[in-house]
Amino acid sequence: MAATLGIRAVSMESDRVVLKMSLSPAQSNHRGSVSGGALATLLDLGLAAAVRADAPTRYSVATVELSLRFLRPCIGDVSVVAHCERRGRSISFARGEAIDQEGRAVASATGVFCRLPRAPHEP
Template sequence: MQHHSIAINDIPPSPFAGEPPDMFFGLPMAMARAMALRGERIGNDMAQVRLGFQPDQANSRGDVHGGSIATLLDCTLAAAVRSHDPAAYGVATIDLTLHFVTAAGGDLIATAHCERRGRSISFARGEVRAEDGTLVALATGSFKLIARRQD
């Protein structure tokens, strides 16, 4: 598998900028508030999400816990999969593979790209970097697109 970093400048700013902390790219998600996830950019089959550092999510060394990094990647890859119409689709994770590269503290920034979007199943890859650009983790995943009901 050849891996290329995702150019943040290729991801449009989020049309959902300023949304409440319990929203995630236009969809209600209480976990976004609990995990301090902020959707920063979405579009062009890509997404960027920031995980705000919280001491309650640190491991015994004071770095961001791997479970928090896994959640960040899951949410970011899922956002990339629905980036073509973020408010119209939710997703269900089918498979997520993670590779932890190094430990990090502070805010973490994940970027992801939807590699292939099918009618119901889509595939994405992504990475997490510390604010100084250090690669923290890589992931690939497959997701089921779920059309949201219009209320």
Template sequence: MDDSANDAGALHFGRRVPFLSTLGLKAGQMRQDEATVQLPFRPDLANSAGALHGGALMGALDFAMSAAARAHDPGVMVATIDMRTSFLRPAQQDTSIVAHCVQRGRSIAFCEARACNAAGELVATASATFKLTSAS
């Protein structure tokens, strides 16, 4: 599943999430237990040191993992229960994120993600637990 994220009304893997448009997040691919996203670097997303603000990166990581959690059934709703992020180096350019659902039960999913810069260097890792609910 591919969509573009160019404005607040854009779809991100079938969902309208205005915050993701604010970040400029671009949905990549969503497959069984995996999702990819791109977070283009912009100066207005930078921290005082000129690198991508950790909050912007965490938002992108959270979304990528939530998409991986529901990749088996895009109609499922997810809510983040817990998230842990480790920042390894400053992200000073476009960032690519690959997220995987490593375990899913009836109501809980466990996911991991890796964020890399344009040079392929690892800038952050994350893990999260999500509550799964029906969309109705």
């Protein structure tokens, strides 16, 4: 999904992730701004990455709940800064913001994720 939308990792720390998505016609709505679906996907991927950032090769995640707030239209590239707030044995919590090129928050999200151990052969 990330490759399809042109999403790339900028940085990853043990509980913080920054992702960036370059705007293309595939992510735009009829007004030329980033579609809500593209922003939702970017935030979901960012929060999920933050949850597994401490051990990305050991875990995959499944989104249990995702709550979004769209704050303003976004035209152009957008970044997500996501933080894992709490990691449990199986359930973890994260929050993040989507930031436009001018440094303004355009959307925010909170999420609950289930961390799943990866099988030895799983990529």
